[in-house]
Amino acid sequence: MKREHVAELFRRLRELNPKPTTELEYATPFELLVAVILSAQATDVGVNKATRKLFPVANTPRQILALGEDGLKRYISTIGLFNGKAKNILETCRLLIERHGGEVPRERAALEALPGVGRKTANVVLNTAFGEPTIAVDTHIFRVANRTGLAPGKTVRAVEEKLLKVVPAEFRRDAHHWLILHGRYVCKARKPDCPRCAIRDLCAYKAKTRE
Structure with a gap:
């Protein structure tokens, strides 16, 4: 994925969810x-x-x-x-x-x-x-990174390292939350919801769903 497309991808995800966080409930x-x-x-x-x-x-x-x-x-x-x-x-x-x-x-x-x-x-x-700009790669992020062409890799570690290189600094702190939520609710494993995907025109996935 081209650098300008990566930045646009995260701009769109940020616009949809300006302050993403984990869905796990915690206070400390x-x-x-x-x-x-x-x-x-x-x-x-x-x-x-x-x-x-x-x-x-x-x-x-x-x-x-x-x-x-x-x-x-x-x-x-x-x-x-x-x-x-x-x-x-x-x-x-x-x-x-x-x-x-x-x-x-x-x-x-x-x-x-x-x-x-x-x-x-x-x-x-x-x-x-603690607010560190780390990216935790779970199954959702691994799938989204490979499917979209954002950061393809054969292993979780390879995807993590590639994401840390390609994600612009301004998006890095929240990147893994955006990607997890996108994978969980839109770019789902069995049938991605491409018609309502905000980044579908930037995505390299060839088997996009139509409905």
């Missing part, structure tokens, strides 16, 4: 971190249903540790892979207290050293909680 960096860990292979809607019950009871590392594994599982058992996620969250809480005074670190290496936190989760926390 720690709540966001827990929600993102829970969201792996799960929907934001499902995670929000669980955390609406969990966070009023326990929303700090010490409070969640006090619940214990069985106590935490009672709140998150509706979410896929909840057994492993419970273990990761409890160990993450322990490490946050031991290494970071109970606070969520702002450094990528420190975040990725936490159980259940990979590069994508670290990018989400750095971007959404």
Whole structure:
């Protein structure tokens, strides 16, 4: 995609949604971190249903540790892979207290050293909680980047690196939110809604839908 088309793509997405953000519900960096860990292979809607019950009871590392594994599982058992996620969250809480005074670190290496936190989760926390211009590539962004020709790549990391190169600086902080929402609601996996797509004339996808 030509540089001027990339800029126009993000101008249009910004016009539709000037202040995009995650659909996960959170009030603190720690709540966001827990929600993102829970969201792996799960929907934001499902995670929000669980955390609406969990966070009023326990929303700090010490409070969640006090619940214990069985106590935490009672709140998150509706979410896929909840057994492993419970273990990761409890160990993450322990490490946050031991290494970071109970606070969520702002450094990528420190975040990725936490159980259940990979590069994508670290990018989400750095971007959404701390305002860093990172781009977290999930399945939606991977699909949109390849389908449109914005930043084609065979791996998630390749797409992330290409996006960081091609997305103009003024759009970089919000880029991953715009692309996730576009992939979730318009450029859907099975049948993209091309007729109501704001960037369809910029998109390289050849099999555009007509209705």
